[in-house]
Each structure stands twice: as structure tokens, then as C-alpha cells.
Amino acid sequence: VGMDVVKKNITALGGSVEIDSAEGYGMSVKVRLPLTLAIMDGMSVGVGEECYILPLASVVESFQVRPEMIRTVGGTGQVVEVREEYMPVVELEQVFSVPRDDDTRSDILVVVEAEGGRVALLVDELLGQQQVVVKNLESNYRRVNDVSGATIMGDGRVALILDIGAL
Secondary structure, three states: OHHHHHHHHHHHOOOEEEEEEEOOOEEEEEEEOOOOOOEEEEEEEEEOOEEEEEEHHHEEEEEEOOHHHEEEEOOOEEEEEEOOEEEEEEEHHHHOOOOOOOOOOOOEEEEEEEOOEEEEEEEOEEEEEEEEEOEOHHHHOOOOOOEEEEEEOOOOOEEEEEOOOOO
């Protein structure tokens, strides 16, 4: 019964499972998955009308931020103190030049970690957690800074998967 569930899920992904068994020789299980298929757990965040995916393994925490919590350093850089640790604030709105119709936004910081460093990403809203199919953006379009891939959301929109290490 357990292998039947595995086979149904792999078949749904476009793969196959072959099981061979011979008395006295043992058993062989072959699982084939499409090479282009990669699924990851991600957190969807909204910035303006855009949607971005953060790898869930990189997300540490998220919280509502008040303007007085963010401090400017050196005239251009911004930092925020989280649990007695200062970390840089990255505004996704500026990184990806997201157009805005109005100035209404609910500022949320999502603390992400990669390669031993942490940054706080400033986003408008948390849309939820989901599994996404990763598509290689470079082979279908071109290399995009701070982006590791793309996915197609349930409503048909394309969401960029962010490269936390590059950010």
C-alpha cells in the first residue's frame, strides 16, 4: 500500500516507478523523474503587485516593523536590530524596481539566512507557504541578478525565486 502511494505521486510528477523482484535474488526499485523537475518549499511574499518566492529553508522569522526600528547608516544603508543583532535591510521594492500605484503598504521584515549571513527583507505582505516547481530562468530567458529561478503560480502569474546568498 505504501509503495502504491509513492508510485501515484511520482506518476503525477511525470515520472515512473519500476519494481522487479525475483525469489532468491532480491528486489530492484527504479525511480525515474524528469531532469527539469525540481520542487522546493517556499514562502510567497508580495511587493506591490509582484510576488516573489523565498526558499523556506532560508527563512528565519518574520515580523511587523515600525519605522523607528529601521536606522540609516552612512547616509544610504539601513539596518534593523533583531534580538540584539544588527542586520542590513534590503528593500525588494528597490532591488527589483517594483512600480507602485500608491504609498499604502504594510511593512513586514522577513529575516533570511544564507552562507552564514543574515539580512532582513522588507516586503508588503506574506502570501503563504507552498511547494513550487522551479524553472530555470537562465535557459529560458537570461541570467537575472539575485534570482535563482522562476515558477508559475496557481493564478498563472510568474513569480521569481530569490537567490538569498546573492542578496
